[in-house]
Amino acid sequence: MSVTIRNVIVHNKKESLAEIISTGADISGCRLMAPKGVHRLIKLTGLSPKQANIIKQQMLSRGGEAAVSRGVIDCSASEAIVLIMGTLKQFDGLVNILKMQPFGLPKIGARIKQVLKNLEGRSPVEIDCRGKILLLGERTLIMGILNVTPDSFSDGGSFYNHEVAIEHARAMVSEGADIIDLGGESTRPGHESISVEEELDRVIPVLEKLVREIDVPVSIDTTKAEVARRALLAGAHLINDQWALRADPDMAHVVAEYDVPLIIMHNQKGTEYNDLMGDMVQFFEESIDTAVNAGLAREKIIVDPGIGFGKTLEQNLETMRRLDELSCLGCPVLLGTSRKSMIGKVLDLPVDERVEGTAATVTLGIANGADIVRVHNVKEMVRVARMTDAMVRR
Structure with a gap:
């Protein structure tokens, strides 16, 4: 044998x-x-040398490993980074001993425990969108893009006419869209901001008809609190904020007041990072804290890595490769790559020839933990998602 x-x-x-x-x-x-x-690598930043030394010593005593930044041992460093490496068994021992340590380590231990729990995966969960239920985790959900703008990068002007926009939304639902994402302001590079009044004029007439005529939830893609408020009054079911509550200080309170699901997208000015995924996680944690402090349940928050926003081509590709690192947050993940410049630059193709490239990003995104994909070509991406789900969801 x-x-x-x-x-x-x-x-x-x-x-x-x-x-x-x-x-x-x-x-x-x-x-x-x-x-x-099960072996995990957990990275901690912003520690004091005292905290880092205790964590390292306790992990080593359990047969694990911990890499620390220079200057930690002699406490000459002002701030420490620690990469802990070990099995779940070793991490469990570490967390238990940190409960009895000084220097704020019990709180750090509790956070490590929560991250480890998040990495074990989430069971399918229902999110209530004002009476319309989205089941996340059982299959990938499809968000259909509906831009009522004259200047969006892919379909600007195509659905600027209200009746045409509504008909397109109906078509996307018939093709399998689980959510319609309605936006009235372009976010393409170099776009010009518009007033609250103009954005409302574009969005509200379409929204009022959509909520009466289609059965799926309608998301409003906006960074303005007043637009969000008026849209929620008109019947919108969730809010998609491309600046993650940072563009308008009132946005968190509006979303919490109406108790609707919130999508927060990673975004920044410039492309400088200390640690691409670490900076992104910190960004999300800060925005999640803002939402929770305003009164919104953490369970209603969805994160979007913001492909194409504040990132170079290589940073976008790296984000795609490392997308599953966002699972440490314990939040559902939305991925929006449809027809984006990342695909155009890699394949050297114009916007209207990026369906296959989009399909590749959707497939990898689902394999790396995406729960929702935001797309233009609904029929094609429904098929891609169902095939990918059959391979990766158990």
């Missing part, structure tokens, strides 16, 4: 347990071994 030797990839404790059970080991032993079969 020949011997077969191969690697096994597990993503969480559940998959680890299944692999161990497949060996025929005693079930009680399988449960004890499962946390040892």
